[in-house]
Structure formats: structure tokens, C-alpha cells
Amino acid sequence: SQQGEEDPQALSIQEGENATMNCSYKTSINNLQWYRQNSGRGLVHLILIRSNEREKHSGRLRVTLDTSKKSSSLLITASRAADTASYFCATADAGGTSYGKLTFGQGTILTVHP
Amino acid sequence: DGGITQSPKYLFRKEGQNVTLSCEQNLNHDAMYWYRQDPGQGLRLIYYSQIVNDFQKGDIAEGYSVSREKKESFPLTVTSAQKNPTAFYLCASSIDSRVADTQYFGPGTRLTVL
Numbered sequence: 001s002q003q004g005e006e007d008p009q010a011l012s013i014q015e016g017e018n019a020t021m022n023c024s025y026k027t028s029i030n031n032l033q034w035y036r037q038n039s040g041r042g043l044v045h046l047i048l049i050r051s052n053e054r055e056k057h058s059g060r061l062r063v064t065l066d067t068s069k070k071s072s073s074l075l076i077t078a079s080r081a082a083d084t085a086s087y088f089c090a091t092a093d094a095g096g097t098s099y100g101k102l103t104f105g106q107g108t109i110l111t112v113h114p
Numbered sequence: 115d116g117g118i119t120q121s122p123k124y125l126f127r128k129e130g131q132n133v134t135l136s137c138e139q140n141l142n143h144d145a146m147y148w149y150r151q152d153p154g155q156g157l158r159l160i161y162y163s164q165i166v167n168d169f170q171k172g173d174i175a176e177g178y179s180v181s182r183e184k185k186e187s188f189p190l191t192v193t194s195a196q197k198n199p200t201a202f203y204l205c206a207s208s209i210d211s212r213v214a215d216t217q218y219f220g221p222g223t224r225l226t227v228l
Contacts, residue, residue, distance in 0.1 A: 030214055042118075042204055042219035043157075088156055092214025100145055100214035101172075104156035 006089060006108040014113050019076040021108040023089030024069075030092040032065055032072050033102065037086045046074075046087075051094065081114045117141065118220035120205050125225045127192070127199065135190045135223045137205030144210055146188035147217065150174060151202040160203075163188055164212075192225060200227045 007022045023032070031050045035043040049056045049065045049072065056063045062075040076083055086109050090102040118139045127133045139146065145164050149157040159172030163182040177196025182188050188207075192199045202224050206217040 033216065035219075040202075040222070040224070042120075042221045043206075043217075045216045045218070048216060100208055100210070100212065100217075101159065101162070102214055102217060104149075104158075106154070106156045 006087070006105045008108060009106070010109045010111070012111045012113065013079055015079060015081055017079055017112075019079050019083070019110055019112070021074045021087050021089075021110070023072045023074070023105055025072075025089075025091045025103075026070065027091075028094040029067075030094045032063075033090045033092070034061075034063060034072075034074050035088045035090060035104075037088065037107070039085075043088065076110075079110075079112045081112050083110060084112045085110060118205060118207055118218055120203075120220035120223050122223060123221065125223055127225060127227050129227060130194045132191055132193050133225065135192070135203055135205075135225070137188045137190065137220060138186055139188075139207045139218075139220075140186060141207055141209075141218060142185070143207035143218070144185070145208045146182070147206040147208075148172075148178070148180065148188070148190045149204045149206065151204060151222075157204060160190065199225055201225060 005024050033048045034046040037043045047058050047063050049063050060077045065072045086107040088107045090104045121136045147162045148160040151157050158174050160178050161180045163169040166185050169180050179191045204222045205220040208217045
């Protein structure tokens with residue numbers, strides 16, 4: 001099963017509304033990252049939050065991390081039509097392998113209607 | 115401009131043929147990765163390379179091969195042994211694979227088996 005699982009699978013909102021996406025994972029992590037993918041394109045890194053951090057901001061993005069619940073959320077405030085994309089969380093395991101492996105979830109498809 | 119390039123953007127293969135996907139980066143990154151993405155799914159790791167002349171299998175390496183003769187280049191060959199190769203292939207790089215940090219992605223190659 002996926003290490004990171006996003007919820008909801010799809011989200012449809014109006015421009016100006018806030019969008020919240022959640023990610024749950026199973027093992028201890030070093031960090032958790034959020035990426036964005038426009039249809040048919042590569043992924044773009046949005047934000048990285050380390051296991052000892054609880055909240056991080058970047059522009060209209062706010063990410064929270066609750067390691068006790070093994071979950072993270074991505075909030076996009078004042079959404080725009082240009083935010084329409086798929087959003088993926090990716091986790092980096094805390095131990096075991098020594099390389100920078102990321103495990104990706106299945107993503108949330110966000111549609112922002114103008 | 116620094117970045118990762120992948121070519122071709124679209125590739126068609128007949129059954130039984132091997133095909134090679136190109137990935138080049140000028141970011142001076144040590145680590146490079148190949149992922150496969152199926153429709154509506156997250157990314158799955160095929161192979162990764164931490165340094166020149168070294169590479170390791172990821173989660174779904176069967177039917178694929180790679181080489182890392184130069185720091186800038188990490189080509190992926192999809193062999194005839196790969197039973198279901200139709201997918202979107204993404205290449206990525208990161209500064210140092212010892213720490214799971216930000217990965218930078220190319221635009222992807224869409225492979226279709228005819």
C-alpha cells in the first residue's frame with residue numbers, strides 16, 4: 001500500500017475559496033514534501049517540512065505536520081484557476097536506506113473554477 | 115538556464131522493441147532518479163543513481179535498465195521484458211542522495227506501446 005495517501009482524491013472549488021488536502025503515512029519520516037503537477041507535465045516542488053517542524057508557510061501555501069497522527073495537510077488560500085493541478089505528498093523515511101528515496105502518494109486532483 | 119531535460123516528449127514502441135529515454139541535467143546534482151506514473155496514480159521509483167558509474171534498483175526495476183556514465187546523463191532503456199510499458203516516465207535529480215531533499219523533475223516522456 002502507499003506510504004502517503006492523499007485525501008480527498010478530487011476537490012472542486014470556486015476561485016477565492018481555500019483548498020485543503022490531507023496526506024497520511026505509515027512509517028517514521030525524516031521529512032514530508034508536497035509537489036504539484038499540471039496535466040501531462042513534470043512535478044514541481046512546493047514545500048518541504050521536516051519531522052521536527054509543525055507548520056510551514058510559503059506564499060499562499062500552509063503546510064502542517066502532525067507526526068503523532070502521521071498526517072500532513074496542505075492549505076492553499078484564496079485559490080486561483082491557475083492552481084488547478086494534481087498535488088502529491090512524498091515522504092522520506094527516517095531510517096533504513098541511506099539514499100534520498102521519496103515515496104509518493106496517489107495525489108489529489110484540484111479543480112478551481114473561475 | 116539550469117534544469118532537467120527529457121526527450122523525446124512522446125515515444126511509440128512496437129511490441130518486442132527496446133527503447134531508450136533520455137534525461138540530462140545541468141544542475142550539477144549527484145543523484146538522479148527515474149519514475150513511472152500510470153494514469154491517476156502516484157510515482158513509482160524504477161532506478162536511482164547516487165553518483166557516476168553507480169545505480170540501484172528501485173521498487174519496479176524489472177524490464178528496465180539504466181547507465182550513469184556521465185554526471186549529467188541518466189538514460190533509461192525500456193526493454194522488451196517490460197510487460198506493460200505504456201506509461202508516463204519522469205526523470206528527477208537532487209543535490210545529494212544521502213539526504214532526501216528536494217527533487218527537481220523533467221517534463222516527462224509519454225511512452226505508448228502499439
